[in-house]
Amino acid sequence: MTQPITPLITPPMYDDTFLARLEAGLRAALPRWGLPETTHLRLLTISENATFRACDPLSGRDLVFRVHRPGYHSRAEIESELAWLAALGREALVDTLTPIAQSDGALIADIDDDGLTRHVVAFELLPGREPAEGEDLPRWYRELGAINARLHAHARAWERPEGFVRKVWDFEAMLGEVRLWGDWRAGLGLDAPGRAVLERTAQVLRARLEAYGKGEDRFGLVHADMRVANLLVEGERLSVIDFDDCGFSWYLYDFAAAISFAEHEPYIPALQAAWIEGYRTVAPLADEECAILPVFIMLRRMLLTAWIASHAETPTAQAMGEAYTHGTVALARAFLAAHDTEGNDTGAAKPDGGRATS
Known part of the structure; x- marks a missing residue:
């Protein structure tokens, strides 16, 4: 039982x-x-x-x-x-x-x-407001990509002070045994068929991330929560706030975190393309690297499903509710159809995000 x-x-x-x-x-x-x-x-x-x-x-x-x-x-x-x-x-x-x-x-x-x-x-206090969905979000995500590239370059080169410690956001911390934000299996409204889909998805994610590895060029200090709620726009300026979740993770995880709670939206591919374009104005980013982005998007989506369950009293969790869990299962089904390694192409993940269409 x-x-x-x-x-x-x-x-x-x-x-x-x-x-x-x-x-x-x-x-x-x-x-x-x-x-x-x-x-x-x-x-x-x-x-x-x-x-x-x-x-x-x-x-x-x-x-x-x-x-x-x-x-x-x-x-x-x-x-x-x-x-x-x-x-x-x-x-x-x-x-x-x-x-x-x-x-x-x-x-x-x-x-x-x-x-x-x-x-x-x-x-x-910083001036500015959260960018609205109806605005030219790709414009701001192009700038966000450039900001991410600068932060990643700084993280690779910065000599951290003695005693520096932040959480490690790897698979074990997010979906494995550590469970910093709770267990996705407790997702609100998650039924047995949905749990089976997410269980298989977690297995695929683990395998893909183990294959991708944690080399110094891929894994380091990141912001880990540059979602729209943590961005401020003022004129031509884009500010990033709330480093509270910063820690050690894959550098490209920053994009997945930047689309938190909106992974299913039809405009996400445009934001991804803009983010990549902006990143490349500062640092190289190979197509093979971009191909792993759907894995990080699915990883983040499952992590947020766990967060909503373990933070049910928060306004954000209450706004998402069971609908977010059901959306996670739908995204996972599409992800598995494109990226499951059993009986499918075992090459790099395609950059379409494995998103469900509605």
């Missing part, structure tokens, strides 16, 4: 009482950044972490605060993220958030949340 699957991450209920408690803890910490407790706080997003905008009408200061989920990132992991941001800022490789230190120079503060310790960091 199949045992019920317990997600590794069980988030708290995001009700008004919880949010009020979180805001109170943050408000008490504001003086560490020279802000009065009367500063206006507004919740921006809540997912892995809670993000607030803090505006002080007296001084005019306007900061963004990220209150971390307990038990997800250690202090050393957060310090490592901030170290990479600082290095990128010094070299002006990408427009992104600048960490703001407290009055004592520390970048991380701790607040008490009903007995739990939460880490808090502050960032300079």
Whole structure:
């Protein structure tokens, strides 16, 4: 008999009482950044972490605060993220958030949340808005490809500080035994036939990724979450925010993460073509490398299916629901038809993404 699957991450209920408690803890910490407790706080997003905008009408200061989920990132992991941001800022490789230190120079503060310790960091507010689906998204993804190429080149060359530690986003962490974001088998609304399809898909993904390997030219430090919600456009400028999931993975996984929650949309091939074009303006990217992109897209889709199940209380998960799981199964069927190694061509994956058409 199949045992019920317990997600590794069980988030708290995001009700008004919880949010009020979180805001109170943050408000008490504001003086560490020279802000009065009367500063206006507004919740921006809540997912892995809670993000607030803090505006002080007296001084005019306007900061963004990220209150971390307990038990997800250690202090050393957060310090490592901030170290990479600082290095990128010094070299002006990408427009992104600048960490703001407290009055004592520390970048991380701790607040008490009903007995739990939460880490808090502050960032300079960046102007801009999320690019809309109806806009010329390929234009922005062309620029995003160039940004990715610059970040990848930096990651290969950067001498990381002693003690640098970030999560490793490989197959085991995503769909294997580590399950950083939970188990895809707990996908909302997943039935037995769908589970069988995803089980076979996971096997194919594992084999393809093992064949692709983790050579230094293919696997390293990446942003890992450049989806539309983490992009800001202002005039001709594209900024990238939220390095909270940055870690060690395949460089081309960055594109799969950039189309999170939209893998099934008909405009994805255009975004992929634009991203590749932009990447190639900065660094070479062989056609054989591009051919692996459908594998990473399917890998990310299954990871997000697990994330939705293990973060069911979050607004993002509630918006996706069971429909996302059903879409994952449909994409997996198409993926297997194109890329299953049993009885099919065992060559490189085709660059069509194995997408289901509707």
